[in-house]
Amino acid sequence: MLRGEPPVALCEDVVRIFRTGSGQVTALRGVTAAFPRGAITAVVGPSGSGKSSLLRVLAGMDVPTSGSVVVAGRSIERASPRARRRLRRRDLGYVFPRPSDNFVPHLTVAQHVARIAPDRDVDATLEALGVRHRADHLPAQLSGGEQQRAAFAQAIAGGADIVVADEPTAELDDASERGILEAIRAIRARGVSFILATHDPAVTGIADVVVRLDHGEVVGGERPPVGPAMVVDPPRGSPRVGEIRLRVRDLVKTFGRGGDIVRAVDDVSFEAAGGELVGLIGRSGSGKTTLLSLIAGWERGDRGTVERPTGVLQGQPPWWEVAIVPQTLGLMDELTIRENVSSPAKLGGSLDDHAERIDGLLEALGLMPLEHRRPSETSAGEQQRAAVARALVLWPAILLVDEPTCHQDRGWTQAVLTAIRETCDAGTTCIMATHDEAARRFLDRTLAMHDGRLEPRTR
């Protein structure tokens, strides 16, 4: 970053209003911000604050309703669609928050990069991001971290000067996150400017500039993260860790990847008691999600059992017994946020019994103002909170949660974890895959996975 050099992107009084089926949403309310050249700029703020909207405008993928945006010397609002396409093709790389969104499912990693930069050395680009060994694999065969690194490889492959990335580390484990951040720093060193929307303090930590948004406006200073009432410590009023509720014995799961056999879960055994919140940690691809999937009954293990006090878990256990928050969230877009949250009670025939619980969760997770919106009309963080609320509605016996805070800012992370903790305190056994440091304070213990195995000390 050179002092006095004009910024790579500049917003002045940018307003963006969306008209949706359920009304008008003002995502940006007069944002004014400068994004220095050759710097890493982090755009932070609670989910729903307008980060993604701002990034799309900066990437030339959207046009402001009013205000001025200049990127790489071009005025976005005045540029023709063709000029904006040229910007995206030549000067700018965009990375979607969900790793898999950065790929066409039937093309290999190398084919993606070669498509963007046919005349460049594909291997060198992949090497720089540490995914050269995955060059000929399909995206589905990559872990989340690998996918995201390959996405950055695409972003820079064409020689872009600016990389705009929305939550680039949201779904990554610590190690993968570190890898991405190192890559970002390395690329920045070559003069590439980064604009990153993030909740991740690690990302904010490497940022040269931080732009804070709240409710579509830039908020200045070192204002604490916005969100619900801050919960500094986890509620530990009446822990009721009791009898063993979940017993996993000798669980093994293998599957083929290319020509190899991968032991995704390798002889895993552990127990969890009622009221216990157990963290499942480990790198991307270490087997966390597969283990959750096996416990949930979606997949069948090659060997081993999952037992409840009532017996071996088989088939598809009901929601009140095993509730789930998958990474895909699985919200029904034809239902509103309230209806999605209510759906376990509604479909289970106990809507009246849980009315108060539903309202409480909507309130606690900041969903009440959005209750009549459809999921597609809300941000990724809001959808994720709705999925968490839906899992908690019936006070399930077992709760399986996969990265429930990856799209949340610090404030909403606290709220989500508090809600889960409170549910556990009421007797629910929760297994939560997470790489979020903030979650550790809420956990009763952690299980660390590595190459499909539980590390002995954590069992």
Added chain:
Amino acid sequence: MNVSDGVRPTARGPRWSRDALWRSAPGILLRYPALLITVVAGTALLAVAAAAAPMFLSATSNEIVTGSLERPHLTRFMAGITFRFDGLPLAQRSFGPYLPSPEIDDLDAAFGEVAAGSPALGATLEEVLADPVSLSFEGTTGTQSGRLFGAPDAASHVERLAGRDGDGVWVPELIANDLGVLPGDTIVLSAASRGRTRSVEITVDGIYADFYLALPSDGFWLRWEHEFRLADPSAMPPVPPPPQPLLAERDQVLALARALGQRSATFSWQAPVVDPRGLSLEDVQALDGYVSQIRSYGFMQSRLGQRLQCCGRGGTLIPNAETSMSSSIDAVVDDAERRIATVQGPAQVLEIAAIAIAFVVVATFGAFSVRARRTEAGWLFARGTAPSLVAVKSAIEAFLPALAGGVLGWAIAFAAVRVVGPSGSVDGSAYAAAGARTAVAVVAAVAMGSAVAGSAYLRLVDPHRRGLVRIAGAVPWELGAIWLGYLAYRHLESGGALIADERLGVDRPSLALVGFPFLMLVGVAFLAARVALLAFRAIRPWTARAPAPVYLATRRLAAGGTSAVALIGAAGLCLGMFVHSQLVAGSLEATLDAKSQVYVGSDVATQVAYDSATPDDVPFPITRVVQAGQGIRLTSGRALDLLAIDPTTFPAAAYWNDGLADPSLDDLMHALRDPIPGGALPILLAEGNGLDVRQVVLGTETVAVQVVARVDAFPGLFSLRPLVVLDERALIERLRGPNPLARGWAELWARGDRRSVLDALAERGMPVYLALSAAEVRDIPAFSATIGTFTLVNALGTVAAVLVLVSMLAYVRARQRSQFVAYALSTRMGATHRDHHRALALELGSMIGIGFAVGTTLAVLTAAVTIPMLDPLPSIPPGPLFVIPLRAIVVTATAVGVVAWVGAGIINRHARAANLDEVMRVAG
């Protein structure tokens, strides 16, 4: 590709060939079965619409040609070419130094050359008709004269009664009976020439049935009708039949005629057309052109023309001789062209309608192809890919499936035309035209689909454009379609449903006849779909506590966007067109059937001598009636028509429709038979509203009558005058003088087809002078064309409806597939598979059901407006009948329910079979 060696081979060739995205495009739809089905089905419908018309029109025209050539007054003989030479000398004569004596062999050869000029003409029949001769047998001279007629195998064109082929002659029954000869007898033929009578003896080979009253039906004798047929069998005093032919081979006739001293004869060369079933309209048009050519002055001036006319230019120079070249092929062509003209217009409208529907489906594919691959679209957008490139990529992706759809559509069109279409052959040029149009359709479909894909891409990924599209989508374009439909209705109202084509002298069904319901259906169905969507959104809160299937279905319906509206609207349009065409075709058929049978009285009416009795051993219902229109009046002088019937046999044989009268036919017959106190003759009165009938004057007799029932119409109502129906026997009993009806004809009304009725009467020796069938009356080109047109609409509507249903299933399946995680989770929340099945069935059933209900209602309403305008025979009651095809509606409604239930089951099964391993993972 292996990267382990650290060196990735450098790709060569053009950039697109190195781009895996483009390389994989041609086969990519194999990964998306729903899209593949949509594009194949959409193109198939388009190809059906494009290819069916030429094949349908060709088959129709060829059927018409075949039908025309089989008409009793035309036949292949009349349609062919006949060259007739009257007064051609039989003996070598000199007409001077520049006019040599005509050589018959040379004329044979010359006509042979003429006949060879058209492939539609068959083998030449060389015929000769000599002058009349008198006949005697064993010294007795008969009262009947005859004419030697020579033609190859002439006796095969008559009904042989006795005898076998030989070197003699076949004589008609009339002469055989007159002379009392039998086969094998030798008769004497005598003719006077220049004051001298010459005689020759000849053996009678056989006896054939007379045809002076009715010619044999094969048409061979039509060219000789004036020579042999009795012009007026009922003439008073009776006129004897003309001299009947004595059949022999031509050479023999020439020898006999020369022996009898006859100086000249009438020669004829007939070249009938080949098998009519193998002839197309193109063939007969070509023949018509050829006939025009050889009948032209130019041909007569040609060497061949002069040979035919024995040196004459524009006519023979032989004294007292005359030549003529004739053909009725122009009548065949004219008839076919008139009928085709009536079909073409509506067929084109239908084609446009079907193409419009197909384009909707293809456009849906374009939109689906992007929506179903949202991730790819987002990725392309982020990498600055232009919509035009996305469109080109979609075109490449769709090309092979579209080609398959085109071939499939062509095959469906071919099968549809062959199976449910007209029975005529299809010309090779029609196949070629259908193929060319299919190719254009495929290209158009690909272009259309790709253009929509490009547009959908922008709508999906570009929030800025999405807003503009939302605004554009809010414009109620349907009102425009309704307005156009209203204009079409006004056009119908002012111009009528049938438009006169002055050039062809035929009524064509107005384009508005199809355009009005189509436009109304387009507008109302799509508007109703929008309203339905709003209604689902409105009832959403009310179903919050409904059972899971209703709860889920209403929410899915309420969340349905443009695709749902398009599918509901398309279902309404297709099903509506299907019901509408059923309604119009069914009503028209019923009306024509009723009118024709009212006019004819039954299926077939035959005119017989008054004193003919009703045969009681025929295998079909038959009744005898007497119609009289002359000399029947009221005492006030007002003219009446009279129908004298036999009430005992009438109900079984005559046409009846309960709409013709309030009392049943049995009650009416009882009323006619039951005597009335005071002795008045009971009568029924039709078309006599307000008329006070107490006495009827029949010639010189006045009969007291009493109207026992008034009817709106009655079988045999043949004019707009009031019709008096009475019991013939009861009338005769009341007559004091001679029966005035006996001066006329009687009719036999029978159920069955014309041929079998006539054959049965002929077998019983009943001469039939005239025969008329309801089918002949019904055969009005404009209306048969209209019925045919709506039958075609029916077929297209069915294909389109099936396609829309398939698209609907594909749409719901694609959505379920994209939500398989939510589906899997919901089953754990308490929604059973049965709940899901029911919810899907409710959703599908609602979408199709709304389309069906709207379409059917509107079809009935539009048909109720148009059908009264379609009165095929306004002078014959009853008026247009409105027949609601309840059976078709019930069957369709049932089919809708079955499709919804079974389709939901299939989709649900697929959803259940989703890979649950992926539930916890981030989907690609």
